[in-house]
Amino acid sequence: MHNRALVFVFAAFSILATLPSFGQTRVLNTPLQPVALHRSGNTIVALTSRTDVDFDNTIDSGDVAASFVTFDLNGNEIGRRALPWANVNALRSYVDTAFNELYVIIDDSIVVYDLATMAQGKTVWKDGASAISMTHDAEVAFISVRPNFTDPGSVQVVNTLTWSVVRILPAGVNVQMSQWYRTAAGKQGLIVVSEGSFGEMNGTVDVWEVNDAEWTKRATFTGGVPNHIAVDGDVAYVTMNTAHKVIRIDLTTAQQVATYPTGTTGFDGPRESVVAGPFLVTSTFTGDVRVFNIETTDRLLTVDVGAKPEGLLLNTNASSNEVWITRAFKTGAYDADSGIGIFKTVLPTSVQEDPTSVTSALAAPNPASSHIVFSEMQTSSPTFRLTSSVGMPIATQGRMLALPNGSVLLDVSDLAEGVYCCSDGRTSTKFVVRR
Helix, strand or coil, X not given: CCCCCCCCCCCCCCECCCCCEEEEEEEEEEEECEEEEEEECCEEEEEECCECCCCCCCCCCCCECCEEEEEECCCXXXXXXXXXXXXXXXXXXXXXXXXXXXXXXXXXXXXXXXXXXXXXXXXXXXCCCCEEEECCCCCEEEEEECCCCCCEEEEEEEECCXXXXXXXXXXXXXXXXXXXXXXXXXXXXXXXXXXXXXXCCCCEEEEEEEECCEEEEEEEEECCCEEEEEEECCEEEEEECCCCEEEEEECCCCEEEEEEECCCCCCCCEEEEEEECCEEEEEECCCEEEEEECCCCCEEEEEECCCEEEEEEEECCCCCCEEEEEEEECCCCCCECEEEEEEEEECCCCCECCCCCCXXXXXXXXXXXXXXXXXXXXXXXXXXXXXECCCCECCCCCCEEXXXXXXXXXXXXXXXXXXXXXXXXXXXXXXXXXX
């Protein structure tokens, strides 16, 4: 700690809210078993899986074919279309926002639907697929292919102009979802999840980087059953089902930088995640969604959905900030449920002016160049943490000094410029280092 005379000028400053408000406002009508949500422009698409009650592959009373339903951003239904009575992989469908098209895996083929007219288009693939995704410009598609449920699969890199394979990436057992990414610094590539063998903990998450047509696998993460990828800027959140956690991967370094334990057990693990401002929202088959503070990884809320939720979507351009949640199965069972729950959210993306509405830890000066003082921070708490903007922990030993008035002085003179977060498990405050 540096010994120096300090003069603090306390001006008006703001407070980071620690808890979101999260409540259901209505339920949209859908056919049975909605599992996936996508957005294309001002249209939100919900896909439902086939409901075959007696699993005899024949449509009987009570059975319902897979389908897709389109809504505007206010939740008004635009149209719906039933899909063929076939093995439809609705969960691993894909919406091409560049051309407003829906790609659906039906049996061993991938079929295109025009979202504006809901008309069926061409069949672009007939060689088997367990998932499909694309680059942002839709020039390249990534088709996950598994030979069976026990041997490693692959990802076929496909030119969408000719639908010809230009490269094959090796993948793990039961390869599933992939997601294209591009960082602010220009790094780009593909994240691939392979769920692994049934009942085993051999799932994998591969992070590939492509540079001048050269593909390099930068990292592989293992354990549990990876189920879903959510990319947010330079960070990816991967939901690990049977490991009962979500991991955060820094895509600039290809390193895991944080873990969010979901607190679920058994077969009621986490399903999907979505970033909502400073919060991570994760659906679980316990029948709820769990809301985490992204920076501290603390679980803030557990919200009952009234069904087993699967797909999530953040609707930020409606009349209010909303999270859409599919109601896939009935709570405590695997009987198909229906509907999309709309949860109105108050999710602060920066700071609030009113200090009376939240518990806070005041920090000044903010921005700081050499030192910063916290007036309401319990540094003796075992949960005290100092982290970077991407959640990397920073050692505090020798950096902090208790002042006579009960405040805490933090030496930031050796920290790089940027945004940081301090939390004692009770309060959280962001501050900026700038010189």
